[in-house]
Amino acid sequence: MDYRDAGVDVEAGRAFVDQIRNLVHSTFRPEVIGGLGGFGGCFQLPGGFKEPVLVSGTDGVGTKLKIASAVNRHDTVGIDLVAMCVNDVLTSGAEPLFFLDYVATGKLEKEQLTQVVAGIASGCKLAGCALLGGETAEMPGFYQVGEYDLAGFCVGIVEKSQMLDGSQVQIGDVAIALPSSGVHSNGFSLVRKIINERNLSWSDRPELLNGQSLGETFLTPTRIYVKPVLAARKAGLEIHGMAHITGGGLPENLPRCLGKNQAIKINPDSWTIPPVFQWLAETGSVSPEAMYNTFNMGIGFVLLVPPNQVEQTINYFQSQDISAYAIAQVIAGNGELLELPY
Incomplete structure (x- = not known):
């Protein structure tokens, strides 16, 4: 017996690395040292910082991957992973510098x-960071053939x-608030439960979703806010806090x-909730409390600004073709969110 008999094709793995090499190189920033294939990715810190702080983050895509497999479309979940x-x-106010991915599959x-x-490369370009490296693990018997899982890791400065x-x-x-592009990458266990229990198909096109299929709707990738928000700070807008x-x-x-x-007091009537969330609530008989505690409800990113900066901030993002609207105000309290509609 050999490794291929056990379900792992080493040669296919090498061929895969060669196939993605140009995709990875297309994301490189000037600070990247070396290329793909080393035991570690090397990155030189950019100059101009007096006291640079590195900020790291890691996440996955979750069960949204089940939808990608069901409709056999895999070009958007990498954007979700980066986002x-x-x-x-x-x-934290950090500019993402580089990203690494981990892909695990039953058969490559x-x-x-x-x-x-x-x-993933598209997401890195949208964020302005380099895809510095990654790992592809072929794990027969652990994942079914055709299944895969994703995890990512980012460092910013x-x-x-x-x-x-x-x-x-x-x-x-x-x-x-800056709007989301849809459900993003959270709450998909509930999304899938609604689809399964209502005997729906990912190819169904509910009227409420303007003729778009359920698969297309729920595979819409997570919006990346990096470039417009960093540009806003560089333009002199005063931002005191941010929330994803x-x-x-x-x-x-x-x-x-x-x-x-x-604490923060919200005005739930200050934005229009997108149709996809209305569809989920109605189709799944989901309570308002469960909706707000599971989904982003049309808001993907929030900036906290001084009262005298509100109009300027909204105008700035609108000039970049990004909707923005005031939804809440900071008040005295103990970390709670007040006046949600439930």
């Missing part, structure tokens, strides 16, 4: 995983004096950017 990490790092399917890596840690947030600050609205929705994530003895 979940770089948006987290961004909340070159075309399938090349689509995945192409998505910020000047210590410019780092956001909650201490800059003041009572009276206003929360400016991921698992747990607004109730769990919005308070995470507050300082001590602060």
